[in-house]
Amino acid sequence: MNALFNNYSRRPICIVEGKGTIVKDSNGKQYLDFTSGIAVCCLGHAHPALVKTVQEQSEKLWHISNLFESPGQVALAESLVKDNHLAHALFCNSGAEANEAAIKLARKHTGKHHIITFKNSFHGRTFGAMSATGQEKIHKGFGPLVDQFTYLPFNDVEALKEAVDETVGAIMLEIIQGEGGIHEVTEEFAQAINEICVNHDILLIVDEVQTGIGRTGTQFAFEQTQLKPDIVSMAKGLGGGFPIGGILATAELYETFGPGSHGTTYGGNPLAVSVAQTVLDHVFNESFLNEVQDKSKYLINKLQEVLPQEQFEIRGKGLLLGIDCGKDVAALVEKAEKEGLLLVAAGPQVLRLLPPLTVTNQEIDEAVEILKKLLVEEKSPVV
Template identity: 80%
Template sequence: MNALFNNYSRRPISLVEGKGTVVTDSNGKQYLDFTSGIAVCSLGHAHPSLVETIKEQSEKIWHTSNLFESPGQVVLAESLIKNNHLSHALFCNSGAEANEAAIKLARKYTGKHRIITFENSFHGRTFGAMSATGQKKIHQGFGPLLDQFIYLPFNDVEALQEKVDDSVAAIMLEVVQGEGGVHAVTEPFAQAIQDICEKNSILLIVDEVQTGIGRTGTRFAFEQTPLKPNIVSIAKGLGGGFPIAGILATSELYETFGPGSHGTTFGGNPLAVAVAQKVIDIVFEQFFLEDVQEKSNYLLQKLHETLPKDQFAIRGKGLLLGIDCGMDVSHFVTEAEEAGLLLVGAGPNVLRLLPPLTVTKEEMDEAVEILKKVLLTNKRGWDITSFK
């Protein structure tokens, strides 16, 4: 027992140094980090441009209150809304906080309270975000949740159509359910959501906390779908490892958040904004995004060549990929760690691969070899007679 609460199932290693995709623990052992801090370290560890940006800004000013003008926030907002239909931004500190702001904005603008979300979704652990999350295990033990949330099956058009009425303020979804098993929205379902929102004057909230900022090979994952959200929540990869988050919204919502309606002490501080701006300057370049798509295709091909399709289902977008093993994967995570590869689960049966967007093909090759060793051995009594 130590002085910390026991709310994390911590692994028995302490990471003390990182460079790119490689991290080193306190015993000097090195690992390929295919967690990226759970999709946070989008440019890898200690990226030279981010290190230099932090040094430069830290010698100027770290924090000011949002009671003062913030030119850096304005520039970052303009960078995020450039060449899309969104028009305004609000900055905060975490994905859960961004989703709280999205929920508040939708309810205040519409004057309605009901929000449709989806089973196996994950939107955060604050009370509003937790209430929006369609997973009972996240809710257990905390008493009555914020009501007015409706959880529906993901990618089920008929179930959605049956629940839509005049009381619905918004529909909220992830383009790829990261925590919920790496399930992507289908194009027919995305189109149905967009049509329903337009026909019924329902706001559309897209949670891009994990999928945004280049993770799926485009600036935002919704750009690969028919979805045209009114509100987008962002976090994780936005700061490349430095805490910053926010929401982007369309012009009609601007007046809803007037002075005093919402706020945050640390959100959008000069240090966080400087780092996020550097991340955006790098990631939003078209050649960088095309490189992410190429790496995704390469990694998917390697995985399909290595893992038998009758034993494993591989899915996802960009560098947010999942390997459904059809059984509990916790021991695979441990064995991969022992072999030098850090992974994270996505639900009980899925291994989630979240390498930095700067990962190399050589590193992907090495990771696939470790996965082959871990998944295609007979340690756990698997019948591997049909395996390659």
């Protein structure tokens, strides 16, 4: 027992150093990091450009609060809306805060408090975001939640049509349910959502906290669908490891968040904004995103070569992939760690692969060899 709360099931290793995809623990053992801090370190560990940005900005200005003009925030916002239909940004510190802001904006703009979300979704652990999350295990023990959230089966068109009425102000979803098992929104479901939102004057909130900033091979995952969100939440990869989150919204919502309607002390501080801008300068580059797509195809092909299709299902896009093993994978995550590969689960039966977007084909080969050993070559790889 130590002075920390025991709210994390921590693994018994201490990571002390990282470079690119490789991290090292306090005993000097090296690992391939296919967690990226849970989709955070999109440019890997200690990327030279990010290190330089932090060093240079830390000698100028760390924090001044949002009482004053912020040219860095303006530039970052412009970079984020340059190539899409969105128009304005608000910056905060995390994905949960981003989703709280998205919920507040939707409720205030529509004057309606009823929001539809989906089972097995994950939107954060603050009260509003937790209430939006369609998982009972996240809710358990905390008493009454924020009300007027309805959880529907994901990709069920008929259930959605039946649930929509004049009280619904917004629909909120992930393009790929990251924590919920790497399940993608279907084309049929996306089309139904579009039609419902237009016909019933309902706002669409897309949670891109995990899928955004190049993780799926495009700037945002919604670009690979027909969905056209009114609000997009983001975090994780936006800062490449430095805490920053935010929302993007269409021009129609601009007046809703006037002075005093929402705020944050640390959100969009000069350090965070400068790092995020450096991340976008790298990731929001066509050649970089094409490389992510190429690496995704390479990784999927390698996995398909070694994993029997009748036993394992590979799901996801870009470098947000899942291997459905059909059985509990907790023990497998531990075994992979012993072999020098760091993984994270996505629900009880799915291994989640989240390497840095800068991962090399050689590192992919090494990871696949470890997975092959654990999943195929051992007699009882999963318990």
